[in-house]
Amino acid sequence: MFTYDLGDGASLRILEMWHAPELLTFVQENRAYLGEWLGWANEMQTEGDAQHFIKRGITRFYEDGLPWVGIWLNDQMVGGVLFFPIDHHIRATEVGYWLGQQAAGRGLMTRSLRAMLRYPFDLFHLNRVGLQADVRNVRSHTVAERLGFTFEGIRRQVWEHNGQMVDMASYSLLADEWRAQAHS
Ligand SMILES: CC(C)(COP(=O)(O)OP(=O)(O)OC[C@H]1O[C@@H](n2cnc3c(N)ncnc32)[C@H](O)[C@@H]1OP(=O)(O)O)[C@@H](O)C(=O)NCCC(=O)NCCS
Structure with a gap:
């Protein structure tokens, strides 16, 4: 189990296949909250779906080196x-x-993303991390802005969610901007 300690009982763990039952339970308990913005949260109905989701993350990690992590609070x-x-x-x-x-x-x-953004910027020396959020998802915009992302504009009807075309707010953070921030 690969764990990154965030302090105060919180940790990041790379998602592994054996997390599938816990992921499914988490999604079932939060489906309405997550599903308002995330299509995959509506689609994940079975343990097989959760395994499939995690397998996509493991495949990406294998191909690209950027992990998909879960966030745990008090286990x-x-x-x-x-x-x-x-x-x-x-x-x-x-x-x-x-x-x-x-x-x-x-x-x-905010703390989780500060830790995870070290992967693309510090380990892989990428130049840009983008972020797309539904124009109505104000909490997500606030997270992006708190982390120093720049609002780039609105991409109109670029996403299909719950049968509707939605506009997405586009944000990005560049390597120079990341380096200019103080990271403990
Ligand atoms: C988007 C989402 C992650 C934002 O969650 P969040 O709790 O607002 O974000 P954070 O965990 O960074 O917490 C920030 C809040 O904690 C408060 N806070 C308390 N201690 C804090 C600290 N040490 N540092 C930063 N914020 C702190 C902030 O004031 C803020 O609350 P406020 O918005 O009421 O002022 C969450 O709403 C979510 O997952 N929604 C459903 C899925 C989703 O939308 N995903 C994103 C798709 S683009």
Whole structure:
């Protein structure tokens, strides 16, 4: 089990196949909260679906080196962070993230992302991390802005969610900007 200690009882762990039952339970308990913004949370109905999700993360980790992690608080899974495939031509990736409702509002995602952004920037020397959030997902925008991401604009009807085309707010953080921030 690969664990990164965030302090205060919180940790990041690389998602492994044996986490599938816990991931499914977490999604079932938070489906309404997550599903408002994340299609995969609505689609994950069985342990096989959870295994499939984790397998995608393991495959990406194998191919790209950027891990998909779960966030645990007091030994309970409460969220996660994932990366999209690296575009090697422009040395860029995108990040995605989620928290259960009970774990929100305490800065856990901000701390998790600060730790996870070391992968693309410090270990893989990528130049850009992008982030896309539904224009209505204000909490997600706030996370991006708190981490120093720049709002780039709105991509109109670029995402299909729950049968509707939605506009996405586009954010990015560049390597120079990451380095200019103080990281303990
Ligand atoms: C997006 C999401 C992760 C944001 O969660 P969040 O709890 O607002 O984000 P954080 O964990 O960084 O916590 C920030 C909150 O904790 C508070 N906080 C407390 N201690 C803090 C600390 N040490 N550092 C930063 N914030 C702290 C902040 O004031 C803020 O609360 P506020 O918005 O009421 O002012 C969450 O809403 C979520 O997962 N939603 C469903 C899935 C989703 O939308 N995913 C993103 C798709 S793009």
